[in-house]
Amino acid sequence: MFIFKNAWISIKRNKGRNILIGIIILIIACACTITLAIKNTAVDLIQSYKSAYDKEVTIGFNRENMMKDFDPSQEEGRTNARERFDNIASYTISDVEKFADSKYIDSYYYTYGVGLNGNNIEKAEIESNNDMPNGFGHGKGNNFSTTDFTLTGYSSLDAMSEFINGTYTMNEITDNAWDVAFDGNYVFINQELADYNELHLNDKIQLKDDDGNTYEFEIIGIFKENEEEGQTMSMFSNSANALVTNANAVNSIVSGNENLKGDLYPTFIIDSYDHVEKLQDEFYEKGLDENFVLQSNEELALSGVSSIQNINSFATTFLILTLIIGGVVLFVINMINIRERKYEIGVLRTIGISKLKLTMQFVSELAMVAVVALILGAGIGAVSSKGISNSLLANEINSSNERVEEIGKNFGNDGGMPNRGDRGEMRGKGMPVVQAYDSIDAVVDIKVLVELLGIGLSLVLVSSIASMVSIQRFSPLTILKERS
Amino acid sequence: MMANKKKENSPKNILLSIQNASYRYSDAVADDYALKDISFDFESGKIYAIRGRSGSGKTTLLSLISGLEKCSEGEIIFDGKSLKDMNLDKYRNSDIGIVFQSYNLLPFMTAAENIILSMDANGLKIKNKKEKAIELMEKVGLKDGFADRKVLRLSGGEQQRVAIARSLSYNPKMIIADEPTGNLDKQTESEILDIFQKLAHEENKCVIIVTHSQNVCDSADVVFDLKKVKEK
Numbered sequence: 001m002f003i004f005k006n007a008w009i010s011i012k013r014n015k016g017r018n019i020l021i022g023i024i025i026l027i028i029a030c031a032c033t034i035t036l037a038i039k040n041t042a043v044d045l046i047q048s049y050k051s052a053y054d055k056e057v058t059i060g061f062n063r064e065n066m067m068k069d070f071d072p073s074q075e076e077g078r079t080n081a082r083e084r085f086d087n088i089a090s091y092t093i094s095d096v097e098k099f100a101d102s103k104y105i106d107s108y109y110y111t112y113g114v115g116l117n118g119n120n121i122e123k124a125e126i127e128s129n130n131d132m133p134n135g136f137g138h139g140k141g142n143n144f145s146t147t148d149f150t151l152t153g154y155s156s157l158d159a160m161s162e163f164i165n166g167t168y169t170m171n172e173i174t175d176n177a178w179d180v181a182f183d184g185n186y187v188f189i190n191q192e193l194a195d196y197n198e199l200h201l202n203d204k205i206q207l208k209d210d211d212g213n214t215y216e217f218e219i220i221g222i223f224k225e226n227e228e229e230g231q232t233m234s235m236f237s238n239s240a241n242a243l244v245t246n247a248n249a250v251n252s253i254v255s256g257n258e259n260l261k262g263d264l265y266p267t268f269i270i271d272s273y274d275h276v277e278k279l280q281d282e283f284y285e286k287g288l289d290e291n292f293v294l295q296s297n298e299e300l301a302l303s304g305v306s307s308i309q310n311i312n313s314f315a316t317t318f319l320i321l322t323l324i325i326g327g328v329v330l331f332v333i334n335m336i337n338i339r340e341r342k343y344e345i346g347v348l349r350t351i352g353i354s355k356l357k358l359t360m361q362f363v364s365e366l367a368m369v370a371v372v373a374l375i376l377g378a379g380i381g382a383v384s385s386k387g388i389s390n391s392l393l394a395n396e397i398n399s400s401n402e403r404v405e406e407i408g409k410n411f412g413n414d415g416g417m418p419n420r421g422d423r424g425e426m427r428g429k430g431m432p433v434v435q436a437y438d439s440i441d442a443v444v445d446i447k448v449l450v451e452l453l454g455i456g457l458s459l460v461l462v463s464s465i466a467s468m469v470s471i472q473r474f475s476p477l478t479i480l481k482e483r484s
Numbered sequence: 485m486m487a488n489k490k491k492e493n494s495p496k497n498i499l500l501s502i503q504n505a506s507y508r509y510s511d512a513v514a515d516d517y518a519l520k521d522i523s524f525d526f527e528s529g530k531i532y533a534i535r536g537r538s539g540s541g542k543t544t545l546l547s548l549i550s551g552l553e554k555c556s557e558g559e560i561i562f563d564g565k566s567l568k569d570m571n572l573d574k575y576r577n578s579d580i581g582i583v584f585q586s587y588n589l590l591p592f593m594t595a596a597e598n599i600i601l602s603m604d605a606n607g608l609k610i611k612n613k614k615e616k617a618i619e620l621m622e623k624v625g626l627k628d629g630f631a632d633r634k635v636l637r638l639s640g641g642e643q644q645r646v647a648i649a650r651s652l653s654y655n656p657k658m659i660i661a662d663e664p665t666g667n668l669d670k671q672t673e674s675e676i677l678d679i680f681q682k683l684a685h686e687e688n689k690c691v692i693i694v695t696h697s698q699n700v701c702d703s704a705d706v707v708f709d710l711k712k713v714k715e716k
Contacts, residue, residue, distance in 0.1 A: 480588055
């Protein structure tokens, strides 16, 4: 009680200094409230956006490993790289099943693709040499580019990402299509191919490999590819010659002909992006060739919230800078305060007030001012955080859009990013994407207030270090002698 | 050491005993002692004057007695306990009262507030501390009207009386005063000395005064001459 009473007397006595300290803490509290509200809300938004995506990992080539010691100017180097590429041990469906037996994996699916020629059908006349559907053509050993058709087998409905994301929609389908789709020789074909060859539901098509083996499939559905807005009518469908079946059908074709190589693309749904590296090590232990690596969709999952991430980073940096500058200013003010009150300390020590009590008095003085300033700062911050955060986000989105337009102009397109045909909209390093959120509801909740209280108390303690050290070091007699 | 004993109390009622105390500043060379091998006993109910030339160690002795410094060698026993074993903050705010030449009052407080501050430091639990402060001020010759005055508006003599009242606020057994009349005129000096006389002889307190003043030495029961000790 004595400590608080004395602290209160000192606060009243040094009104000017304490008002100055209060204003500084108020500014810090206000800035911290706003940045904490933005930061916490941004983190929640990012988390919820990430959770809306399945956490997926796929197997891709470790290009860095493969290009090691590769010297394109030397014939030997080129040969070595080719040999290394040919010697990579591929994986099979049973390998994938083995990999999937992991505590980090919730579920998995895969697509199995193979290139075949038509026996009783002709490929659709398209102007491009590249007739591969999205997601194909970058695997090892595929021979799609030399064949008429790509037969893609899916392991389950989950694997049919083109239908899930709306790239393909079914035009016609037999009554029992989904009952038989994942077992047996059934296909879904593109409307363009159907029109071109005058094919209908329940018709049978024949495909053949280079060795002359033929495979018959019954048409159980006809789909169309949805063109993206802005695509010109002269553009052809990417999937005209894509045939969709089940993975078992493709597996039976590939396993029955050793000259035929299929492309197997497994996708594993994992519990956390943090486990990708551990999972990769586990895959290596289970026999995955080290020329493969696991690739997650984390970057894609975050692409829609890049502006919010930028705001989050800005808020974090601003918070740290505010605390450092505020802490230093408060520390200096406290140091001056202590020097000015040396005599008072000497008198109080002489009349028997312990160093601990005296230190507590000085800390209490600052804490009392800080509590009032923190309450006011939190109030002002709560009122202004939503407006400021939305203004920051709007600026960030505007600058993203301006970057898109600038890059678009570089390609001679005033309307924004050019479309790269089969590879979709150009995205990549530094390329902004459409934002998932155009506003951020930065709320000052109990979490923000607790964090603010923690910051406030830490600031008080850090800036009181000057008084703590000085009180420990001051000799009351020396102080009073100096005064005399 | 040499002491001029003017009065004898029998039997001896020793409150404070200095036993072979020496003090050397931390930055001093090996044999450069500010005080060396001092031994003396202080009894309740007496006034002691410690005199000596500047640099003779008067203030050092006072700071050892008041627990503001610790002996380099030897020890000081208060009421049967070594200061080494005591909480010196507690010792200063309950067992002894200290009065300085320059009063050492807090200028931003009133006379009463300075006294109440000392009561608070002691943890004294009384209902009306201001009333007690006024009572103490009256005891040292200050009227009620002084209580609410800022100490800077008081004269030197009045400030010294407030300082004495502050030192009495928790009824200590011993009063230690460092040149308490050094800044005062003869008349005021005499009045202050009367207060110390009463405290020693009527309230049985041990009063130790460090001084240059012959008047103070004359009014003391025992004079402890540090100058003579050093010369000896």
